[in-house]
Amino acid sequence: MATVSLRNLKKSYAGAAQPALSDLSIEIADGEFLVLVGPSGCGKSTALKMIGGLEDITSGEVLIGDQVVNDFASRDRDIAMVFQSYALYPHMSVFDNIAFPLQIAKVGKEEIARRVQEVAKTLQLEPYLQRRPGNLSGGQRQRVAMGRAIIRRPSVFLMDEPLSNLDAKLRVKMRAEVAQIQRQLAVTTIYVTHDQVEAMTMGDRVALMRDGVLQQVASPDEIYHDPANTFVAAFIGSPAMNLFYGTLLRDAGGIKVKLGDATLTVPDAALAKYNLVRDHAMTDIIVGLRPEDLEDAALQPDHPVDQVFEAQVALVESLGSDHMAHVALSAPAVAVEDDVDNLEEVSMTGDIQGRCICRFSSQSKARKGDVARVAVACERLHFFDPKTGRALRDT
Amino acid sequence: MSSAPQLQRSQSDFGVFVGKTARTAVLVVASLWVLGPLFFMVIASFKSVPEFFINPFGLPKEWKIENYSRAWTDAQLSLTLPNTIIVTTVAVLVSTFLATMIAYGLSRKEKKFAMGLYTLFVAGLLVPVHAIILPLFIVLKAVGLFGTLLALIVPYIAMGLPLGVLVLTPIAAALPRDLVHAARMDGATEWQIFIRIVLPLMKPGLISVAILNGVWMWNEFFIPLILAFKPEVQTMPVGIVSFIGSYSTEWGLVFSSVVVSTLPVVIAYLLMTRQFQSGLTAGAVKG
Amino acid sequence: MTQATLPKPPSQFSLRYGHLWFVLPGFLFFLAVMLLPLAFAFGVSMTNWSGLGNDLSFVGLANYAEILTYYPFYRAAFHNAVIFIAILIFQHTIGLYLAVLLNEKPRFMQFYRTVLFLPVIMSLVATGFVWTLMLSPNIGLVNPMLEAIGLGFLAGQWLSQPGTALAVIVFVTAWNSMGWSIIIYLSGLQNVPEELKQAAAMDGANTRQIFWRVVFPQLSPAFTALTVLTFIGTFRTFDVVYVLTGPLGAPNFGTDVLGTLIYRTAFGGSSFSSAEIRFAFGVAMALLMMVVMAAICWGLIRILRSREIEG
Structure with a gap:
């Protein structure tokens, strides 16, 4: 059992304009399950390979326990890895595959047989x-x-997308199994995936990366409810958070946010969470609305009227339990692309008519073409700096 | 007019039959062309000298098995057959093993240095034996290997490398990287990874290379012609040719020697026809 | 995780170049047997050393200059070229045809395949003896067979007539190497996708058109491989000539090839006195031949490969 510390890890390849991994620092507690998640090419696998000793470290340090292991061969780091391709030795039986690390370590034959049986039993x-x-x-x-x-x-x-080659159903099953085994053994685990559902369901903490830069490390709940920036907000959650450019207004009634034709009052709860919002009064900001925070107002007669907007329904997708309503909002939507080089370039989409996805409950009668009234749970609005994309709160 | 299609059809049926027979005939003739001379030679190897002239074409009236026992003693097969077996076996095993090591070492070809080495090894295919054989002779003599079987084994090992590297490097490069990484994680040293993971996975390629090199080493004529003077260190092809100098009329003896020298390869070939054909072709197509 | 048992970190060098340790043992063999002798040979080729004794002096490129006007060199090269062209034609006609026949999967296909490839694994020495026997004027089968089918006027002293000796070399080489063309073309044919042929048949092509317009272009990699292989094989030929007509390329040098010429010059043929051995000159010929062959091979591959891309 050991902690793992990554200190200012950096990886750059000769000829590449920007580093594959820059300045990654994470402290991983003993027994913790940390998920590294992000779009492909974000540096998560590179980081994992550097921890495993399969990739040179350009600069920075990897510590396992108290020991800097930068210069250690993989076999001397006391780590094990599960590969995306499984990397099973095709010329060996299952028994020999499982026994291989012990055979290499010259463990006695009986001991090997006993332990393989034990493991085989655990894993059926x-x-x-x-x-x-x-x-x-x-x-x-x-x-x-x-x-x-x-x-x-x-x-x-170390686990490098260990479930991504399985079909969807099996993946769900194995997800639970892997997490359970990890809890049983209580071994520090670093798990790489591009699947946010795996990240959210399995990890004690989730580290979201993009273009070699760590965006946020936090518990699944925190990363979902308190995203550090627009990228995190857009990446975590499905359907993704709706992000629009809006303007902050201040009047007697307090602080309001104007999204195109709609104006919503920002309650104190939201202002307390996003404590920097007040400084941005009368300026443009980015507003984030989770689909589940948008409900058909017809079903919530008690909802404060200053937290409702009207919009035309462009499309309704029924999931049975919910109706996903795509409504047209006359505010510019924010596109957070994976391939945008940095957060400063979060750009406006061409048309001013942004699509906003609302998760209406299945009782909703809203249909395509209707003008629906949408009740917004404004205390759960998210606010981001339009230039940097950062959440408007102290971190 | 109306009967024309039918006529055509029956004609083409007949045509198909004739065509098929003609094709079979071609294959049979070709096979006879290959087997006939071999068969004739085997027959000849059982004939006595007088019978060659009395009855050159028929089966021998008296099967002279002793041609073979005399070939064993007089034509020195008792020396050259074991020599050939030892030289070929040792050289094939060592050369293939070393070629696999090189191929594995070079398979990380993103390093320019490794690419250069690869080209150097493969260019070895073009080196004419004629040019290097005398310097080689001098070196072998200087280090005291001349007059031993190593005088053949050592050059064979080196000369087997270019083909081995050529065939095996792409195979090594195609090995899944994750397997090597996994073994590294599992605590294996680089050498253990090579022996326990890489070598077994490259087995089909190894067999190809072993056959490829084994066939030419077994049959090689020119190198032992220069480097092996006496029967004690000669291999069969040279042994037979130099024996003929003194016994040129003993046809039965000559052909029984040729049969003995060819038989082991033919048997191996018949046992592993597929591997021989694909192995030899793999080398040829890449070369 | 006690400090005492901590392993020593490997050096940066071994991380970066560690895999080259695997190359080293083989490389030493390669160096000792191929590279150093080659360098030595190049040095020798610029002297007048006879191969024995210490009597030598540096002559620069004189040996190479002499080759340019050395008639036997051109004569031998011409014989190699004749063999090359003849074998090439043989491989690409008879060999290809037999491969096509085998590709139709006749009954006993496995048998034919095994038999037709058999000579490839036989030594050229054994092949030479087989055909010495067959062609022998006294005890050989060839002459009586020719007479039997009414071609008796062709029968003769095959290996001692200048007109036929080279043809015999070609014939025997063809016998020994036919298996290559069959197997290489056969694997090429088997790689032609069935759909391609079916598509052509749908488009109304007949069997012949399908072969020449659809299948044959797909065989160009096999054609390239075989041509280069034949080139290297025929220009290096030595064993067949040595066994059939001797190191002198009898009769009257009518079958003398580069292999025998260089052998004779560098090491002496049976009827040569050692005074005539010119080792350095022979080595110069071998090296020149290596360079020219490498250049031609490279050119051949380039030309044939570019044709493949167009095809």
Whole structure:
């Protein structure tokens, strides 16, 4: 068991304009399950490989326990890794695959047999021990890869998108299993994925990365409810948070935000959370609205009238439990693209008519073409700086 | 007019039949062309000298098995057959193993240095044996290997490398990187990774290379012609040719020697026809 | 995780170049057997060393200059070229045709395939002896067979007539190397996607058109491989000539090829006295041949590959 500390980790490749990873610092507690998430090419796999010793470190330090392991070979770091491709040795039986780390460590034959049996039992692999990996299903292979990692009882697990080659149903099942095994063993785990659902459901904490830069490290709830910037806000959550340019107004009634034709009062709760909002009065800002915070006002007669706007419904998708209503808002939407180089360039979409997605409950009668009244849970509005994209609060 | 299609059809049926027969005939003739001379040679290897002239074409009236026992003693096969086996086996094993090591070492070809080495090894295919054989002779003599089987084994090992590197490097480069990484994570040293992961995974390529090199080493004529003077260190092709100098009329003896020298490769080929054909072709197409 | 058992970190050098340790042992062999002798040979080629004794002096490029006007060199190269062209034609006609026949999966296909490839694994020495026997005027089968089918006027002393000796070399080489063309073309044919042929058939092409317009262009990689292989093989030929007509390229140098010429010059043929051995000159010829062959190979591959892309 060990902590893992990343201190100002940097990776740059010769010839590349910008570093693949810049200045990554995270402290990971003993036994913690940390998920590194982000779009492809964001540097999360590079970071993982650097921790594992499979990639040179350009600068910065990796510590496992109290030891700087930058110059250690992978085998001397006391870590185990599960690969996206599983990397099972195709010429060995399942037994030998799982036993391999022990065989290398020259553990006695009986001890190996006992421990492989134990692991196989945990992972329900007992019937398959004599098979070759080529004759196993995807889920079974995934389990063998897990088995090979846990048998050595390392101080740290590294997992590189271990579930992404499974079909959707199996993925959900294995997600729970992996998380459960990790809790059982209480081994510090660093888990890389591009799937935000995995990130949210599995991790103690989630580290969101983009273009080699860490955006936010926080618990799943925190990263969802208190995103540090527009990128985090847009990446986490499905459907994504609606982001619009708006203007802050201040009048006798307090602080209001104007989104195109609509004007919403900002309640004190939101102002308390986004404590820098007051400084931006009378200027443009970015407003974020989660779809679930937007409800058909017809179903909420008690909702304060100053927290409601009217908009034409462009499309309704029924999910059964909910109706996803796409309404037209006459405010410019903010596009947060994966390929935008930096946050300063969060840009306006061409047309001023932004689409806003609302999660109406299934009782909603709103249909395509109707003008719907949308009740906004304004205490859960999010505010961001229009230039930097940062959340308007002290961190 | 109306019967024309039918006529055409029956004609083409007949045509198909004739065509098929003609094609089979071509294949049979080609096979006879290959097998006939071999068969004739095997027959000849059982004939006595007088019978060659009395009855050159028929089966021998008296099967002279002793041609073979004499080939064993007089034509020195008792020396050259074991020599050939030892030289080929050792050289094939060592050369293939070293070529695999090189291929694995070079397979990280993003390093310019490795790419240069690869080109250098492969360029070795073009080096004419004629040009290097005398310097080689001098070196072998200087280090005291001349007059031993190592005088053949050492050059064979080196000369097997270019083809081995050529065939194996792409195979090594195509090995999934994650497997090597996984083994590294599992605590294996670089050498353990090579022996336990890389080598077994490259087995099909290794067999190709072993066959490719084994065939030419077994059959090689020119190098032992220069580097192996006496029967004690000669391999069969040279042994037979130099033996003929003194016994040129003993046809039965000559052909029994040729049969003995060819038989092991033919048997190996018949046992592993597929591997031989694909292995040799792999080398040829890449070369 | 006690400090005492902590392993030593590897050096930066071993991280960066560690994999080259795998190259080293093989490289040493390669260096000792190929590179150093080659460098030595190049040095020798600029002297007049006979190969024995210490009597030598530096002559610069004189050996190379002499080759340019050395008639036997051109004569031998011409014979190599004749063999190359003849084998090339043979491979791309008969070899290709047999491959096409085998690709139709006749009965006993496996048998034909095995048999037709068999000579490839035989040594050229054994091949040479087989055909020495077959062509022997006294005990060979060829002459009586020719007589039997009414071609008796062709029968003769095959290996001692200047007109036929080279043809025999070609014939025997063809026998030994036919398997290459069959297997290489066959694997090329098997790689032609079935859909392509079916699509052409849908478009109304007949069997012949399908072969020449659709299948044949797909075979150009096989054509390239085979042509280069044949080029290298025929210009290096030595064993067949040595066994069939001897190191002198009998009769009267009618079958003398570069291989035998260089051998004779550098090491002496049976009827040469050692006074005539000119090792340095022979080595110069071998090196010149290597350079020219490398250049031609490179050119061949470039020309044939560019054709492949167009095709």
